[in-house]
Amino acid sequence: MSFGDFLANNLHQFWILTGFHNATWEHFVMLAVGLFFIWLAIKKDFEPMLLVPIGFGILIGNIPFNTTAGLDVGIYEEGSVLNILYNGVSAGWYPPLIFLGIGAMTDFSALIANPKLMLIGAAAQFGIFGAYMVALLLGFTPDQAGAIAIIGGADGPTAIFLSSKLAPNLMGAIAVSAYSYMALVPVIQPPLMRLFTTKNERLIKMKPARAVSQNEKIIFPILGLLLTCFVVPSGIPLLGMLFFGNLLRECGVCTRLAKTASNALTDIVTILLGMTVGASTQASEFLTAQTIGIFALGFMAFIIASSSGVLFVKIFNLFLPKNKKINPLIGNAGVSAVPMSARISNNLGLEYDPSNYLLMHAMGPNVAGVIGSAVAAGVLLGFLA
Amino acid sequence: MKKIFITALVAAAALFAANDASAQGRRGLRLNEVMVTNDSSVVDDYGRRSAWVELFNSTFAPLEISSVFITDDPSDPKKYPVPLGDVNTRIPKRQHVIFWADGEPTKGTFHMNFTLRPGQDNWIGVYDADGKTLIDEVTVPASLAPNTTYARSEDGTGEWEVRDGSEGSHVTPSSANVIRDTNSKVEMFAERDKNGFGMTVMAMAIVFSALLLLSVCFYIISKIGERYSKGNKAKSQGSKLQELSREDRPDSDSGEAIAAIAMALHEHLDAHDRENTVLTINKVRKAYSPWNSKIYNMRQAPRH
Numbered sequence: 001m002s003f004g005d006f007l008a009n010n011l012h013q014f015w016i017l018t019g020f021h022n023a024t025w026e027h028f029v030m031l032a033v034g035l036f037f038i039w040l041a042i043k044k045d046f047e048p049m050l051l052v053p054i055g056f057g058i059l060i061g062n063i064p065f066n067t068t069a070g071l072d073v074g075i076y077e078e079g080s081v082l083n084i085l086y087n088g089v090s091a092g093w094y095p096p097l098i099f100l101g102i103g104a105m106t107d108f109s110a111l112i113a114n115p116k117l118m119l120i121g122a123a124a125q126f127g128i129f130g131a132y133m134v135a136l137l138l139g140f141t142p143d144q145a146g147a148i149a150i151i152g153g154a155d156g157p158t159a160i161f162l163s164s165k166l167a168p169n170l171m172g173a174i175a176v177s178a179y180s181y182m183a184l185v186p187v188i189q190p191p192l193m194r195l196f197t198t199k200n201e202r203l204i205k206m207k208p209a210r211a212v213s214q215n216e217k218i219i220f221p222i223l224g225l226l227l228t229c230f231v232v233p234s235g236i237p238l239l240g241m242l243f244f245g246n247l248l249r250e251c252g253v254c255t256r257l258a259k260t261a262s263n264a265l266t267d268i269v270t271i272l273l274g275m276t277v278g279a280s281t282q283a284s285e286f287l288t289a290q291t292i293g294i295f296a297l298g299f300m301a302f303i304i305a306s307s308s309g310v311l312f313v314k315i316f317n318l319f320l321p322k323n324k325k326i327n328p329l330i331g332n333a334g335v336s337a338v339p340m341s342a343r344i345s346n347n348l349g350l351e352y353d354p355s356n357y358l359l360m361h362a363m364g365p366n367v368a369g370v371i372g373s374a375v376a377a378g379v380l381l382g383f384l385a
Numbered sequence: 386m387k388k389i390f391i392t393a394l395v396a397a398a399a400l401f402a403a404n405d406a407s408a409q410g411r412r413g414l415r416l417n418e419v420m421v422t423n424d425s426s427v428v429d430d431y432g433r434r435s436a437w438v439e440l441f442n443s444t445f446a447p448l449e450i451s452s453v454f455i456t457d458d459p460s461d462p463k464k465y466p467v468p469l470g471d472v473n474t475r476i477p478k479r480q481h482v483i484f485w486a487d488g489e490p491t492k493g494t495f496h497m498n499f500t501l502r503p504g505q506d507n508w509i510g511v512y513d514a515d516g517k518t519l520i521d522e523v524t525v526p527a528s529l530a531p532n533t534t535y536a537r538s539e540d541g542t543g544e545w546e547v548r549d550g551s552e553g554s555h556v557t558p559s560s561a562n563v564i565r566d567t568n569s570k571v572e573m574f575a576e577r578d579k580n581g582f583g584m585t586v587m588a589m590a591i592v593f594s595a596l597l598l599l600s601v602c603f604y605i606i607s608k609i610g611e612r613y614s615k616g617n618k619a620k621s622q623g624s625k626l627q628e629l630s631r632e633d634r635p636d637s638d639s640g641e642a643i644a645a646i647a648m649a650l651h652e653h654l655d656a657h658d659r660e661n662t663v664l665t666i667n668k669v670r671k672a673y674s675p676w677n678s679k680i681y682n683m684r685q686a687p688r689h
Contacts, residue, residue, distance in 0.1 A: 115603040122589075122596040129588055133581035142574040145581065208643075216603075216610050223602055231595040368596060375595050379588040384571055 017071075022064035026283035034058030034278065040183065047183035047340075050156065050274055054179055057278020075279045086276045089171070092164040094273040095157035096241040101266030102157075102370065103221070103245025104258045106338065110364040112216050113209035116316075117326075117361070121368025123312030124334025125376045127152030127305020131297050138293055143167055146380040148294050151178045152301025153373030154185070154335035160277065161238060162377045165385050172280040173291040177298040179277075185340045188299075189306050189332045193348055196310045197328045201317075202352045204327040206361045217250040228375055234385070235378025242374065302335070309334030309365065330362040336369035411513050413444035414453065415541040416521045417481060418548075418562065419509060421501045422531035427483070427558040429496070435487035436501040438509060439558060442476040443541030449475050453520070454512040455484060457499050463516040465490065465497040479540070481559050501525070532556070539563050 001009075015021055037055030041048035060082070061075055075082040088094035111117060128149045135145035147167035150159045151174060159178035163171040181188065221243035228239050248258040310331035317325045329349050333341040345362035418439040420426055428434050438455065442448040451474040456464035467474055471494040476482050483495065490498040501507045510522040523545060525535045533549045534556050540563065548554045557564070578584055 112603055112607060115600040115607065118596040118600040118603075119593070122593045125592050126585075126589065129581070129585035132584060136579065136581045141571060142578070142581075142584070143568065143571045146584075210607075210611065212607075213610050216606060219606060220603065223606075224599055227598050227602065228595050231591060231598070371599075372592055372596055375592050376588060379591050383584065383588070384568075384574065 017066050017069055019064040022066050024064065024283065026287045027062050027064045029287060030058055030062040030281060030283045033281075034062065037180075037278075046186075047179070049270060050179050051183055053271055053274025054176065054278040057275040058176075058281050059278075060275065061279030061282050075276065075282070082276065082279055085272055086280060088269070088272060089160055089175075089276050089280065090164055090168065092161050092237070094269050095161035096237040097269045098157040098266060098273065099238050099374070100241040100245040100261050101269070102338065103242040103247075104249045104262035105266070106246060106249075106367055106370070107363070108220050108246060108367055109212040109217065110209055110360050111367050112212045112220055114361070114364055117330075117364030118368040118371075119316070120309055120312055120326075120331055120334040120365035121336075121370075121372040122334075124305045124309035124331075124365070124369055125153065125372045126308035127154075127301045127303070127335065128373070128376050128380075130304040130308075131301030134300060135293075135297050138297070140293075143384045144170060146384050147171075147174055148297050149301055150174075150373070150377055150380065151181065151294075151298035152305040152335075153369070153376060154178070154182055154302060154305060154337040154341070155370065155373045156182060157273070158238060158336075158373050158377045160273070162380060165381055169285070170290065170294060172277065172282075172286055173294045174298075175277040176281055176286075177295050179274075180295075181298055181302045182337045182340065185335075185337050186344055188302055189341060189344050190348055192303060192306050193310055193329055193332050193344075196307060196314070199352065201314070201328050202349065203356065204325050205353070205356055206327055206330075206358070207324070209360055209364075214250065214252065218247065221246040221250065224371065228371065232375050232378035232382065234381040235374050238374040238377065239371070242370065305335045306332045306341075309369075327356075327358055327361065330358055330365055333362040333364075333366040334369045334372070336366065336373045338366050338370060339363065341369075342366040411448070411450075411453065412520055413442060413541075414448060414450060414476075414511060414520050415441045415443050415537070416509060416511060416523045417441035417540060418534050418536035418557065419501075419507070419523065419525050420532070420534045420556070420558070421507060421525060421529050422503045425532050426556060429485050429487070429492075431492065433487070435485045437558060438484045438486055438497075439481050439536075440476070440484065440511070441481050441537075441541050442478060445478045447475050447477050450482075452514040454514075454516055455497060456510050456512065457486075457501065457507060459508060459510065462510065462512045462519075464499060468494050481540075481561075483559050503531070536562050 019027075034055045034057075037051045037058065040046045041051035041055060065071060065073060067074060067077075071077075072080040073082070074080060075086050077083055088097075129152075130149075131152045132145050132149035135148050136142065140148060143166040147159075147163040147165075147170055150162045153159065156175065156178045160171060160175045163174040167174070224246075225240060225243040229236050232239075245258070245261050248254045248261055310328050312334070313326050313328040313331040317328070320326065327345075327349065330342075330345045333345050335341055342359055342362035346357060346359035349356045349358035416438065419437070421436050423434040423436055426434065427437070440450070451467050451469045451471065453467045454463045454465060455467065456462055458464055473482075474494060485492075485496045486499060486501045487496055488498060488500045489496050501509075504527055506527045507525040508522065509525065511520045512518060513520055523535070526547075529535055529547060530549070533547055535545055536548050536557070537543045538546050540561050543562075546554075548556050550556050555564075574584065
């Protein structure tokens with residue numbers, strides 16, 4: 001072999017390993033999706049904390065490479081760095097850590113002050129089960145349908161947790177769909193809220209919530225854990241961490257731990273979760289007819305969830321005395337996109353009455369939605385796993 | 386002294402819990418299937434057929450069974466100690482392991498020092514490492530025919546039954562007594578609840594009841610808390626608690642008016658709710674240390 005042949009052979013081998021040689025049109029579609037997510041996050045400010053890691057993760061996961069070369073770089077290749085990071089998603093331990101952070105940064109006062117708002121959080125879970133029924137109609141198996149339907153809970157970590165247990169092969173699509181719709185909450189929810197409410201209802205002023213004592217705030221996570229987990233033990237990983245995080249926050253003697261859980265730890269896990277979820281959407285796994293079905297079902301689940309929260313408040317108001325009516329604009333917050341959906345309620349309320357601040361009232365159903373979707377995930381896991 | 390006592394108490398509780406957890410794991414070990422006469426069934430590593438006893442880890446965690454005792458004699462519970470130091474004695478969750486009752490323990494960890502007696506009742510027991518705690522036992526009937534097994538109807542649970550290798554009564558050494566190739570729960574939902582209505586009704590009922598329960602509990606707690614805090618406030622102000630009647634209350638309150646009233650009350654009574662107040666005192670001091678001293682970091686000027 002001449003030196004020229006030697007060089008040519010090696011360069012040819014190198015060419016075979018490059019992305020240019022292994023690229024397919026599917027890779028470019030996924031790269032475009034990743035770039036679109038990054039654009040949405042940076043230019044449109046749609047949930048940048050989630051969409052930037054996911055978008056960039058999509059780019060990482062869709063760099064074409066020779067999968068038969070044994071480079072150990074792909075997210076699905078056992079032992080690769082990405083695969084090790086992906087373990088938190090596939091084994092389902094990132095979502096409980098995120099829930100720890102959510103618990104540590106959430107003030108449940110609004111809910112404790114007005115416990116009946118918890119029922120709105122329960123009503124919004126209709127979105128999950130409405131989508132479950134439609135998913136069955138479309139031919140998904142019950143476990144797949146359950147994993148897809150949880151998108152209606154509007155809770156990314158819960159969706160990842162449940163899909164990793166019930167339908168691991170659909171997890172990438174479910175996670176991206178859940179986070180996409182969470183980012184699109186400001187676009188999806190307001191028209192529905194206007195559609196299902198009258199002008200008079202939008203003007204309802206709710207009484208300011210009473211001040212909640214520290215003792216009540218401490219009792220809440222303890223009692224919340226015991227009551228919900230006794231009913232649904234399969235929700236322990238999510239609910240346990242959520243209430244644990246909240247106890248750290250409220251007990252007043254673990255400030256350092258609460259700060260770490262709500263800041264550094266949540267940030268670290270969010271980065272890893274977002275990036276690996278994005279990277280798991282490899283073109284070969286992601287670009288299927290099923291994915292389109294999942295996105296359609298997720299959209300529908302979101303609409304049902306938001307609508308059922310609003311409609312439930314309207315029905316609930318029929319039984320409440322005149323001075324205790326609830327503004328149905330906080331019904332949308334029953335989905336657990338915290339605090340985005342509560343902000344939507346507030347903004348829409350202010351649009352119709354500049355002195356009607358609904359934020360704190362909406363935070364009640366909003367955090368109840370977090371608990372509700374975790375309970376719903378526990379129920380699905382209990383029935384189908 | 387009190388602190389030391391509490392620390393000791395917590396440590397003792399942790400130790401007790403750890404021991405208990407380990408014991409709890411061992412208690413998940415089950416006798417699962419037994420063959421007394423083996424003429425045509427599974428062979429051991431030496432290519433020989435002997436009686437065998439299958440153990441099953443019924444827990445959902447790996448189980449280390451070294452130092453557990455297996456015996457065929459109730460009066461000698463420590464007859465065959467499972468040897469230490471063999472990695473294969475760690476049974477993965479929900480998995481099986483076979484011990485050969487060939488009376489030749491020198492052939493390896495899984496060869497026991499006793500044999501089973503065909504034509505007689507064979508009692509087999511598994512004892513924990515203390516040699517006293519009986520984990521599981523079974524008496525294999527004398528009538529058990531050659532190449533048939535006495536097995537649990539389901540792994541780790543269920544009634545014992547004779548398995549003769551016929552359809553639906555398979556002999557299953559080192560594998561599940563009931564072989565499942567699908568998720569029975571999913572199958573059941575797919576068959577019985579095709580439109581998902583049943584799931585929706587059940588799940589929503591559970592979600593609602595969980596949150597309703599929480600809601601009711603907190604309604605009660607908030608009422609108690611409200612009364613307690615009102616009482617305390619009134620007590621601290623030395624005044625008698627008196628609520629305005631509904632007629633005396635203003636029809637509509639603007640936010641500004643409420644804020645003004647609250648400020649006035651605050652000024653007048655200095656009575657306000659507990660607030661989160663964080664006082665941060667940053668000690669600004671440049672402590673001397675050789676590590677931050679410039680003279681140690683800079684080259685000394687040469688002397689002339």
